[in-house]
Amino acid sequence: MTARLIDGKSLAERLRRQVAAAAHNFTAASGRAPGLAVILVGDDPASQVYVASKSKQTIEAGMRSFEYRLPSDVSAAALLAQIAMLNSDEAVDGILLQLPLPDSLRARTQEFIAAIDPAKDVDGLHPINAGRLVADQPGLVPCTPLGAMMLLAQIHPTLDGLDAVVIGRSTLVGKPLSLLLLQQNATVTMAHSRTRGLAQLCQRADILVAAVGRREFVTADFVKPGATIIDVGINRIEREGKSRLVGDVDFASVADVAGAITPVPGGVGPMTVACLLANTLNAAEARLRLPRSAWLRG
Structure with missing residues (x-):
């Protein structure tokens, strides 16, 4: 394995500590x-x-x-x-x-x-919050894409000009994550399991996000050497009589090609719940017209 592991567990722990400190301040103020x-x-x-x-x-x-x-x-x-x-x-x-x-x-x-x-929609799925994201206006953002962006910031302090391919078009992950990447000046291609020439398309990506919902779908031949891989998938499989979790990326083969990769488990998953807590606090702050806490980006 040559790729750097992007540790979502430790980053989520740090974000939860930040949320706890800010929640303490909120309680004291309100x-x-x-x-x-x-x-x-x-x-x-x-x-x-x-x-x-x-x-x-x-x-x-x-x-x-x-x-x-x-x-x-x-x-x-x-x-x-x-x-x-x-x-x-x-x-x-x-x-x-x-x-x-x-x-x-x-x-x-x-x-x-x-x-x-919509002011309490901490999943960021209400049509008003979705519209705010499209319009680049303040709102509540879906937790998994928000966590994925925080993980990317560990590898790329800036996304300016980078090519990003997102495999998956769901309203929960693929679409909002594509918009967040665009806001950070990445050049974004949204693809899916039926995209023609998908592997060849992905080979140009500096950032490849797998959110297609199919276990180990992305293999080494999808990956540009040195690319950053964000694996959003969570799939339970049975191997050798044991149950285990795998992502939408064939980790063993891709890790030998990529520059950095999120593991499953321990990557995007822990960040999702941590970002839910962050969204809850931000929603509380907005409802009481208190300054919103600025969350960890890198």
Whole structure:
């Protein structure tokens, strides 16, 4: 392996310490701690583990954690009522609807996201926050792209003129990350699994982001020697009777070609939750018209 590992775990720990210090200052100034509310619908085991981790880290950062667990057969009207209640709750600064929703509600996911007060939309998925990102205006940015940009800053203090290819066009990662890269003056190509000549296209990239949702999809023949690789994928596989996580990048082959690479696990994943905490604090500061904390970029 020749590539430098981009350590998301240590960077996330540093960001959480910054958030905790800023949350302490917020509490002293406002008389209350910032509050994050998470709505979990159904009993998906992976979602339950993820929500428990978020709650633990929220409390450790000096914030209040509110959990609302609804049955999988909850009605759309009841879920909308829960969101409306949290919108009006002054103790809640951030609202996160854990996705994916159960099958019975999944088709209406965008309706539920749009029901969240955009000032409390710490996932950055509300149409107003998405529009602010397109217009290069202040707003709440999706956590995974924000974390990926912080990781990139560890390798590239400036992105001016660099070629970036993003494989994946989701509203959660691919599209917002492409916009953030453009804001930093990278030249961005958005691709996907059906892009013609994808490997050849990627070979020109100084920065290659894999967010395609297919395990070990990006192999060494996609990679320009010395390129920086950001692997957003999380895929669970069974090998030799053991379960393990792998990304959208074939790490073993790509690490011999790339200049720097995020591991899975331990790369983008830890940054996502840390950025959720940062977004919650920024939302609290904005609601009380306090100066927004400036977050670690490099």
